[in-house]
Amino acid sequence: xxxxxxxxVGGLDRSQWNGEAVVVFDSAPVDEGVPGNKVFRLHTLAxxxxxxxxxxxxxxxxxxxxxxxxxxxxxxxxxxxxxxQKRFVHxxxxxxxxxxxxxxxxxxxxVRKKTHPDLFRTLNLLRNMPWALSSPLADKxxxxxxxxxxxxxxxxxxxxxIAPQLPELRKHCLIACIARTLDICLEAGIHPDFVVxxxxxxxxxxxxxxxxxxxxxxxxxxxxxxxxGYARKFRxxxxxxxxxxxxLPNPSRLRESYVSSLTACxxxxxxxxxxxxxxxxxxxxxxxAPHAQGVWGCATSPIRxxxxxxxxxxxxRCGALVESRDWYIATATExxxxxxxxxxxxxxxxxxxxxxxxxxRKWFPHTPPRQIFSLPTIDRAAFLRDMDNxxxxxxxxxxxxxxxxxxxQLEEVRAAERQLAEGGPLSGDDPFVGMVKxxxxxxxxxxxxxxxxxxxxxxxxxxxxxxxxLLVQGITLAERGKALPxxxxxxxIEAATSxxxxxxPKAKWEVYHIATGATPIPAGRQTVxxxxxxAWLDNRQVVFASARVLxxxxxxxxxxxxxxxxxxxxxxxxx
Numbered sequence: 001x002x003x004x005x006x007x008x009v010g011g012l013d014r015s016q017w018n019g020e021a022v023v024v025f026d027s028a029p030v031d032e033g034v035p036g037n038k039v040f041r042l043h044t045l046a047x048x049x050x051x052x053x054x055x056x057x058x059x060x061x062x063x064x065x066x067x068x069x070x071x072x073x074x075x076x077x078x079x080x081x082x083x084x085q086k087r088f089v090h091x092x093x094x095x096x097x098x099x100x101x102x103x104x105x106x107x108x109x110x111v112r113k114k115t116h117p118d119l120f121r122t123l124n125l126l127r128n129m130p131w132a133l134s135s136p137l138a139d140k141x142x143x144x145x146x147x148x149x150x151x152x153x154x155x156x157x158x159x160x161x162i163a164p165q166l167p168e169l170r171k172h173c174l175i176a177c178i179a180r181t182l183d184i185c186l187e188a189g190i191h192p193d194f195v196v197x198x199x200x201x202x203x204x205x206x207x208x209x210x211x212x213x214x215x216x217x218x219x220x221x222x223x224x225x226x227x228x229g230y231a232r233k234f235r236x237x238x239x240x241x242x243x244x245x246x247x248l249p250n251p252s253r254l255r256e257s258y259v260s261s262l263t264a265c266x267x268x269x270x271x272x273x274x275x276x277x278x279x280x281x282x283x284x285x286x287x288x289a290p291h292a293q294g295v296w297g298c299a300t301s302p303i304r305x306x307x308x309x310x311x312x313x314x315x316x317r318c319g320a321l322v323e324s325r326d327w328y329i330a331t332a333t334e335x336x337x338x339x340x341x342x343x344x345x346x347x348x349x350x351x352x353x354x355x356x357x358x359x360x361r362k363w364f365p366h367t368p369p370r371q372i373f374s375l376p377t378i379d380r381a382a383f384l385r386d387m388d389n390x391x392x393x394x395x396x397x398x399x400x401x402x403x404x405x406x407x408x409q410l411e412e413v414r415a416a417e418r419q420l421a422e423g424g425p426l427s428g429d430d431p432f433v434g435m436v437k438x439x440x441x442x443x444x445x446x447x448x449x450x451x452x453x454x455x456x457x458x459x460x461x462x463x464x465x466x467x468x469x470l471l472v473q474g475i476t477l478a479e480r481g482k483a484l485p486x487x488x489x490x491x492x493i494e495a496a497t498s499x500x501x502x503x504x505p506k507a508k509w510e511v512y513h514i515a516t517g518a519t520p521i522p523a524g525r526q527t528v529x530x531x532x533x534x535a536w537l538d539n540r541q542v543v544f545a546s547a548r549v550l551x552x553x554x555x556x557x558x559x560x561x562x563x564x565x566x567x568x569x570x571x572x573x574x575x
Contacts, residue, residue: 006020006064006066006067007066007067007068007069007085007305008066008067008068008069009069009070009071010028010069010070010071011028011029011030011031011068011071012024012028012029012030012031012034012066012068013031014031014033014034016066017031017033017034017038017066018063018064019038019063019064020038020063020064020065020066021038021040021056021060021061021063021064021065021066022034022038022039022040022065022066022068023040023042023056023065023066023067023068023084023088024039024040024041024042024068025041025042025044025067025068025069025070025076025081025084026042026043026044026045026069026070026075026076027070027075028068028069028070028071028075030068040055040056040060042084044076044077044080044081044084045075045076045077058091058092058094058095058096058108058109059095059109061088061091061092061095061096062096062109062111064092065088065092067081067085067088067305069081082305082314082315085305085314086305086314086329086332086333086358087333089305089312089326089329089330089333090259090329090330090332090333090334092326093259093326093327093329093330094257094259094330094334095108095109095111096109096111097326098258098259098327099111099112100112101440102118102258102440103115103116103117103118103438103440104118104121104200104224105258114434116431116434116435116438117435118438118439118440119435119439119457119460119461120200120202120439120440120441120442121200121224122461123460123461123464124200124223124224124225124226124227124228125223125224125243126461126464126465126467126468127226127228127464127467127570128221128223128225128227128228128231128243129243129467129468129471129472130228130471130503130570130571131221131227131228131231131237131239132223132239132243132248133397133402133471133472133475133503134394134502134503135236135237135238135239135391135394135395136238136239136390136391136393136394136395137238137239137240137241137242137250137252137253137395138220138238138239138240138252138253138254138267138268138271139250139252139271140238140390140393141238141271141272141390142270142271142272142273144386144389144390145273146272146273146383146386147272147273147274147275148173148174148272148274148378148383149172149173149174149274149275149276149277149278149372149375150173150174150175150176150268150269150272150274150276150277150278151169151173151174151175151176151277151278151280151372152176152177152262152265152266152268152269152277152278152279152280152282153175153176153177153178153181153184153185153192153280153281154178154181154261154262154265154279154280154281154282155178155180155181155281156281156282156283156284156354156357157281157283157286158280158281158282158283158353158354158356158357159181159184159280159281160184161280161353161354161369162280162281162353162369163184163187163188164188165369166184166185166188166189166190167188167189167190168373169369169372169373170190171377171378172372172373172374172375172376172377172378173276173278173372173375173378174193174194174272174274174378174383175190175192175193175194176192176193176194176195176196176220176265176268177192177194177195177196178195178196178197178198178199178261178265179195179197179199179204179207179208180207181281182195182207182208182211183207183211186211186212191214191216191217192214192217193216193217193218193383194217194218194219194220194268195214195217195218195219195220195234196220196221196261196264196265196268197219197220197221197222197225197227198222198225198240198256198258198261198263198264199225199261200222200224200225200226201226201440201441202226202441203441204225204226205226205229205230208229208230208233211230211233212233213233214233214234214235215235216235216380216384217234217235218234218235218236218237218238218387218391219231219234219236219237219238220237220238220240220254220264220268221237221238221239221240222239222240222241222256222264223239223240223241223242223243228570229570231570232499232570232571232572232573235384235387235388235391236387236388236391237391238390238391239395240253240254240256240264240267241253241254242395244402244405246398246401246405247397247398247401247402247405248395248396248397248398249396249398250395250396254267254268254271255267255270255271255338255341255342257334257338259327259330259331259334260327260330260331260334260335262279262282262331262334262335263331263334263335263338265279266335266338266339266342266350267338267342269342269346269348269350270342270345270346270348273346273348274346274348275347275348275349276348276349276350276351276375277348277349277350277351278350278351278352278353278367278369278372279350279351279352279353279359279364280352280353280354280369281354282335282352282354282357282359282364283316283354283356283357283358284324284328284329284331284332284357284358284359285314285316285322285323285324285328285356285357285358286322286323286324287322287323288313288321288322288323289311289323305329311323311324311325312324312325312326312329314329316356316357316358317355317357317358317359317360317361318355318356320356322356322358324358328358329358331358332357332358332359332360335359335363335364336359336360336362336363336364339363339364340363343363350363350364351364351365351366351367352364352365352366352367353366353367353368353369354366394505399472399475399476399479400476402472403469403472403473403476406465406468406469406472407469409465410462410465410466410469413458413461413462413465414462416432416458417455417458417459417462420432420451420454420455420458421455423451426450426451426454432450432451432454433450433454435454435457436448436450436453436454436457437450463567466563467566467567470542470564470565470566471503471504471566473541473542474503474504474507474542474544474566475503475504475506477541477542478504478505478506478507478508479506481508482508483508483509483510484504484507484508484509484510484542484544485510485512485540485542485543485544486500486509486510486511486512486543486544486545486546487512487513487514487528487543487544487545487546487549487553488511488512488513488545488546488549489513489546489548489549490513490525492546492548492549493511495546495572496546496568496572497509497511499568499571499572500544500568500571503571509544510526511525511526512525512526512527512528513525513526513527513528514527514528514529514530514533514549514553515527515528515529515530516530517530530553530556533553533556533557534556534559534560537557537560537562537564537565538562539562540562540564541564542564542565542566543564543565543566544566544568545557545565545566545568546568546572547568547569547571547572547573550567550568550569551569
């Protein structure tokens with residue numbers, strides 16, 4: 001993979017060129033031996049200079065880029081040079097670097113040799129189905145027209161400056177955070193109004209492991225993120241996107257970009273119709289390492305961006321020397337583009353609570369947090385009523401088509417399982433090999449049993465598909481007026497039927513208690529004898545159970561050969 005790593009001062013000799021696109025600033029000379037179709041000249045001193053000529057496309061950056069500058073600083077416009085370089089970093093990261101390693105990302109310039117299924121994300125989507133089928137999309141939030149100011153918390157160092165003020169700030173604006181800043185809210189003694197989950201990596205789940213219940217917080221999540229493990233802790237979920245446009249044909253999608261979670265936070269401000277949105281912690285850089293000034297050769301901001309061991313050295317908008325990464329620089333450019341677009345659609349004005357940032361002053365002018373205190377006090381009771389109205393709006397999912405789709409997928413996965421079980425040799429271009437070798441969260445090593453990993457992935461895939469199928473089967477039966485069997489302890493009935501009822505609003509529950517010798521049989525309850533549980537499960541299309549029943553009687557229930565028991569453990573706090 002090529003990276004934007006070279007800036008040459010004084011001209012480019014043919015011996016210095018390795019096939020990259022050559023971006024030449026102003027009067028800097030280039031050896032005639034460099035092919036002309038690889039050379040792009042920009043004039044930063046011209047009054048009508050374009051920051052990036054239309055002749056250059058991200059496809060031209062596949063082999064990297066080399067910047068050529070004149071040897072005199074006054075021969076260029078230094079601010080324009082840096083802005084152009086940052087735009088190239090953005091284009092390279094967004095269209096070349098990121099799609100080359102992410103198999104769920106659009107690849108408009110075909111940088112991936114072959115795209116394999118990303119099973120971790122597929123598993124996320126299937127395990128998220130209880131919420132994907134029952135939660136509103138972000139357009140319902142837009143239709144509520146809340147129009148309240150919003151404070152967005154990002155994980156840059158400047159967020160710590162604002163943390164002590166969060167309790168007072170929350171009186172005057174809504175607060176949204178991401179997984180990495182949720183603990184900052186909790187440590188400050190507040191619950192955010194929204195948590196935005198765009199990142200699909202499995203490790204994101206662990207930011208939520210120790211959080212308490214957040215009954216006043218709404219989770220805003222992408223359908224492919226691993227939110228199934230913690231969604232129950234929130235007041236509700238708003239989906240950024242349809243899990244499948246053929247099954248849930250609502251094309252509305254929260255404005256976001258895979259470049260950064262910041263983009264989805266900006267999209268939330270747009271959906272809320274926020275008149276102002278304040279961004280804290282979006283430094284997108286960090287203080288330079290001790291050797292940085294030696295690399296730059298100066299103690300003041302240079303006129304160019306320099307790459308040092310894949311760390312970029314540049315100046316922030318205050319002129320301070322900072323280090324950054326390509327994804328941070330790309331985020332700054334993408335955020336500026338988002339802010340400009342949202343200003344046009346929603347009229348939102350964005351501000352940065354720190355001036356030490358790579359965000360532009362044009363779209364994120366600096367405002368200190370104390371200015372938020374002058375905003376009117378928010379009526380949170382009214383806000384929560386509005387949010388409950390939003391959360392109560394269900395999307396129109398084609399349940400019949402969803403059921404057939406899941407059954408078809410289930411048969412394909414079962415066939416793949418059988419193929420793997422036959423034990424034939426796996427060639428290097430076998431799809432199972434590619435599927436395992438491209439796992440982003442857990443890439444295999446040279447001695448990894450590829451077949452064994454593929455088998456276990458398919459077992460997990462089959463179970464997730466089947467559980468989603470069972471939920472859809474329950475919805476189908478409920479819509480036909482059929483009662484749904486529910487195995488439950490007496491003290492759990494109210495909580496279990498309430499939770500499951502949000503997923504299947506037309507459900508009529510037929511509650512059964514499992515009788516054992518150590519458990520008295522409640523009067524008037526339908527019971528199933530402990531010894532007859534397996535036989536009772538036979539020939540039932542779907543059976544629901546509370547988390548405590550699933551845990552207490554797992555030694556029997558996990559033996560059911562019919563795969564007709566819905567695993568509801570993700571919906572409840574663990575017993």
